Structures are given as structure tokens and as C-alpha cells.
Amino acid sequence: MSLLDIDVREKAFGKTIVLHDIKLSLDDSQAAVLLGPSGCGKSTLLRIAAGLDKQFSGSVSVKTGQDGNTKSPPVAFVFQEPRLMPWLTVSQNIGFADGAKYDTGRVNGLIADVGLTGHAATLPKALSGGMAQRVAIARALYTEPRILLLDEPFSAVDAFTRMKLQDLVLKLVEQRGISFLLVTHDIDEALYLGDRIYVMGAGDGGIQHDLSVDVPRPRDRRAARLAELKSDVLTALQAAHVI
Amino acid sequence: MTISTHEFRGEAQDEQIKTRSSRASSRIIAKIVSVDLRGAIVPVGALALLELFVRMGWISPYVLPPPSDLYETFLYLAEGPLWTNIGASALRVLTGFVIGSLLAVIVGSVVGLWYSAERYLEPSFQALRAVPSLAWVPLLMIWFGIGETSKIVLIAKSAFFPVYLSLFSGIRNVDRKLVEVGEMYRQPLPVLVWRILIPASLPHLFTGLRYGLSLAWLSVVAAELLAASEGIGYMLSDGRELSRPDLVLIAIICLAVLGKVSDSLFKLIEDRCLSWRDSYATAIGGRPA
Ligand SMILES: Nc1ncnc2c1ncn2[C@@H]1O[C@H](COP(=O)(O)OP(=O)(O)O)[C@@H](O)[C@H]1O
Ligand SMILES: [Mg+2]
Numbered sequence A: 001m002s003l004l005d006i007d008v009r010e011k012a013f014g015k016t017i018v019l020h021d022i023k024l025s026l027d028d029s030q031a032a033v034l035l036g037p038s039g040c041g042k043s044t045l046l047r048i049a050a051g052l053d054k055q056f057s058g059s060v061s062v063k064t065g066q067d068g069n070t071k072s073p074p075v076a077f078v079f080q081e082p083r084l085m086p087w088l089t090v091s092q093n094i095g096f097a098d099g100a101k102y103d104t105g106r107v108n109g110l111i112a113d114v115g116l117t118g119h120a121a122t123l124p125k126a127l128s129g130g131m132a133q134r135v136a137i138a139r140a141l142y143t144e145p146r147i148l149l150l151d152e153p154f155s156a157v158d159a160f161t162r163m164k165l166q167d168l169v170l171k172l173v174e175q176r177g178i179s180f181l182l183v184t185h186d187i188d189e190a191l192y193l194g195d196r197i198y199v200m201g202a203g204d205g206g207i208q209h210d211l212s213v214d215v216p217r218p219r220d221r222r223a224a225r226l227a228e229l230k231s232d233v234l235t236a237l238q239a240a241h242v243i
Numbered sequence B: 001m002t003i004s005t006h007e008f009r010g011e012a013q014d015e016q017i018k019t020r021s022s023r024a025s026s027r028i029i030a031k032i033v034s035v036d037l038r039g040a041i042v043p044v045g046a047l048a049l050l051e052l053f054v055r056m057g058w059i060s061p062y063v064l065p066p067p068s069d070l071y072e073t074f075l076y077l078a079e080g081p082l083w084t085n086i087g088a089s090a091l092r093v094l095t096g097f098v099i100g101s102l103l104a105v106i107v108g109s110v111v112g113l114w115y116s117a118e119r120y121l122e123p124s125f126q127a128l129r130a131v132p133s134l135a136w137v138p139l140l141m142i143w144f145g146i147g148e149t150s151k152i153v154l155i156a157k158s159a160f161f162p163v164y165l166s167l168f169s170g171i172r173n174v175d176r177k178l179v180e181v182g183e184m185y186r187q188p189l190p191v192l193v194w195r196i197l198i199p200a201s202l203p204h205l206f207t208g209l210r211y212g213l214s215l216a217w218l219s220v221v222a223a224e225l226l227a228a229s230e231g232i233g234y235m236l237s238d239g240r241e242l243s244r245p246d247l248v249l250i251a252i253i254c255l256a257v258l259g260k261v262s263d264s265l266f267k268l269i270e271d272r273c274l275s276w277r278d279s280y281a282t283a284i285g286g287r288p289a
Helices: A042-050 A090-094 A098-102 A105-112 A129-142 A157-177 A187-191 A224-239 B013-021 B024-055 B067-079 B082-113 B113-131 B133-144 B146-170 B176-184 B187-226 B234-239 B245-273 B282-286
Strands: A004-013 A016-026 A030-035 A058-062 A075-078 A147-151 A179-184 A196-200 A206-213
Touching: A004 A042, A016 A030, A016 A098, A016 A206, A030 A042, A042 A075, A042 A147, A058 A179, A075 B113, A090 A098, A090 A105, A098 A129, A098 B187, A105 A129, A105 B146, A129 A157, A157 A179, A157 A187, A157 B082, A179 A187, A187 A224, A196 A224, A196 B067, A196 B113, A206 A224, A206 B234, B024 B067, B067 B082, B067 B245, B082 B113, B082 B146, B082 B187, B082 B234, B082 B245, B133 B146, B133 B187, B146 B187, B176 B187, B176 B282, B187 B234, B187 B245
Parallel strands: A030 A179, A030 A196, A075 A147, A147 A179
Antiparallel strands: A004 A016, A004 A058, A196 A206
């Protein structure tokens, strides 16, 4: 059994079927990327994996730790928008899972890890988009999850911030041995972050193609092998009638 | 081809330098004074005109006493019953408002959170809300007599509905996306309520509380006009019976001042509690203009 097994037989909103027959699994310390066009059901699949949407037929199984630590859920989510509580400071947002009695030491460590030293007491309204997303990432890591689900987490920030945040996430999950499943519509992002890429077709096309990215880390965004793989992905997307 | 240029200067620099050099306390005083002076232009101007018209004989002092007479009446009242009357009304407003809004917070949370409670209670509340407050007065008097209880109940009832409605819609309008963050941590409903729903609906709630307070002042006057031996409403009916417009006007001015002061106090609390808001109002709040 893998760390996370998703098996969605069917997911519909009203009469429109959004997902059907999708099987996906995530192994220990694996970086999986779900690539697909807008509206193909990526967010829906991720929400099902997170247990936020239970109106589907199929199953999701998450391997819990041997220590039987059931207190904190082993899965954390980073949403497309930061979704910070506007009335809480950066520290309070990061420790949100524990409310007022959050672990100050752990929060301060995370603030330093995501590069927000000095902003512990800042309110969300004073943060830039990139900074807010850093807080959201720290908040997800606060519960010490084994699996991180990310739904287009960098799509709302500029290209330079995006690259920085991608490197940040890679560093943080590597340090902690976390597996992640990231959703994106950005081919370069998929290739830079993923060990394995699942290409979804438009409509309820399902997973049309998957490929492994055999490029060692740390990766160079300019690597020739990434460019080759990009043409493979483009071919797959064309075959799936996405482009 | 013409090239038009549009130039503007940054407004912040000078102001920031100014405020940085002054101490916080003097800054607050400066703010209050500057706001009050501008707000005072209309009433002061009206009073000056009124004085002038009466002095010129255009308006009879028996219809509208000049401000100078009002001031004398005020000085006379200030030595005796004025403070008792103000105190009596304020106490009634405070008691009724606290009871009414507390009940509203409880009922509003329940109805806001449980859709089935809404099915049972909302239609009745809508119907009750349509009845003007004054229509209850005879019944309240039959039940509770003409003493304090009937007045407090009337005030509490008036404060109840705006608070209830605002909290209810506040809870219903909380961003689902924020609630989902809590669900992600498997937080049970009471925790979600305390950590997300209540803080997120505070802006709505404050609007309702301030409106409820103004309705509480409205009802206290109605209740006291009908039957009371002290209070601002009593001053009003006293003035009418004695044909003393000056008494009536003093009572009206007292109401205006008390309403304004209590609302400003509330606004101060609101600004404290909601300083996290990133809204147009808070943005222009810091502007010199
Ligand atoms: N709450 C919802 N109600 C109805 N339809 C929805 C809902 N959420 C998503 N959908 C539909 O499901 C499809 C997939 O949506 P989504 O998973 O958000 O796509 P993606 O994240 O890949 O852009 C879209 O066609 C969208 O219109
Ligand atoms: Mg999406």
C-alpha cells in the first residue's frame, strides 16, 4: 500500500460527471504533479483526496503513521489562495490548528523557514501575495503532515516569486521527508517539481498519460533533459486534445 | 500630436513626517478636535441663525425660544432634575440593550448555524419583526404594569431584531473558503464557530449592535412619553403639558448628544476589535483629507 491511494469511480456535480475512473497513488517522499487544463477537475480530485468533499463514489486511503499518531491529520492542504484568517497575525495563522495555545517554538521555526522573520505580528492585510502564500505553506507544515496537497499554490504570484516559492517548497518537503501531490496547469512547474507527472485530459477525460521525470535534484530550470520532457508533455497534451 | 501629462504629488510624505514628530496622545487629541470642529459648523451655524431670527422678531420666542434662553433653561435644569432624567433614560437603554442584544446573539448564532432552526424560527421572527414596536406597548403595560419592566422589555425587543438579523446574515455570509481551512484540521463545530464563524461575522454584528443601540434610544423615549415619572421622555411630555418649547428642545438636544456619544463609544470599540479589516473605510481612516 502506498502512502496515499485515491480511487475515484465517479464524481458528479448534479448531472455533469467531472471525474470518473481515476486511480492515483503517492509513495513515501514522492513528488507527484497533476497537470491539466482549467476545469478538468484537478481541484475536485484534490479536495476528494483531502476529505473535504465526500460526495463521490470510490475510496481514498491514507496510511497513518506506525506510532498511531491520530491527533493531527497526516494530510495538509495549501489552497490556491492563501486563505489566511484576516483577524489573526502571521504567527496565529501558522499555529491555527492549535488555536490560541499554539506551539510558539514551532511557529517561530516555521516563520524563519519560510523567510518571514520579523513578520510574526503582522496582519494579513499588510502582506503581499507571495508573503501570504508563504504563511499558508507554513500553516500547512505546522501540523507536521506526511502528505502535502497543493492546489495551484503559485498561480496567483508573479513569475519570479513563483520560482522562489517552488524552491522553498522543495526545500521544506525534502527536509521533512514529506510527499506531495501538486496540481498545476503550468508545464514548466510540473517538470521542475515532479518526480511523476499525471496529465489529465479536458472534460472528464481522466488521466491520459503519466511520465517520470528522470532528472536528479537539485534541478536546473535550463536543463536540456527538462526541455525534452516538455516536448513529451506537449505531445501528450495534444493527444488528449487539451491544446 | 499633443502629449498631455498628468502630474500628482504624494500625499503621504508630509503627513507622515508631521505625525511621526508629534506624540501619540497629542495626535489623538488633534484628530478629535479636527473632526469635531468640522462637525460643529452646521449646528453652531444653525444656532446663530436662530438667535438672529428671534432677536429680529421674525420668529416668536413662544414658538422657538432663542439659544440664549435655551442656555438659561439648561443651566436651571442642570442644577436639578436634568441629570436624574438623563441617568434614568441611560440606565433603561443600557439594561434593555444588553438584555436584547445578548438574547439576539444567542438566538442569532443558533439560527445562523442550524438550518433546521431557521425553518422553525425564521418565519415567526419575520412576522414579529413586521409589528411596530409601539403596538406592543398596551400589551406590555397589561402584563408588566407601567413600571420599569415594561419599558425594559420594549427596549430589549427593539434592540433584539437588528442584532439578530445582522448576526444571522453575518454567519451565513462567512467565506466558505475560510471555513474549509478549519474543516481541513477536522475541527469540530464549536471550535469552527469560535475560531472562524464568530470573528468573521463580527463586522456584521457590530453594524447590528450600533443600529440596535439607536433603536433602544428610540424606544426609551416612546416608553417614557407614555408613562414615566423621570427620564428624557418625561421631560418631553412635561414640556408639552407646560407649553414650554425650551424644555422640549433641551430634551431633544440631550437625546442627540447622548445618541451621538454612545454611538461614538461603540464605534471606538468596533475600530479596536476590527482593526484587522482591510476595507475602504479603514484605508481612508488613516488619510489626512
Ligand atoms: N461546487 C461545484 N458545483 C458545481 N460544479 C462544480 C463545482 N466545483 C467544480 N465544478 C465543476 O467541476 C469541473 C471541475 O472543476 P475544478 O475541479 O475546479 O477544475 P480545475 O481545478 O481543474 O480547474 C468544472 O467544470 C466546474 O465547473
Ligand atoms: Mg482548480
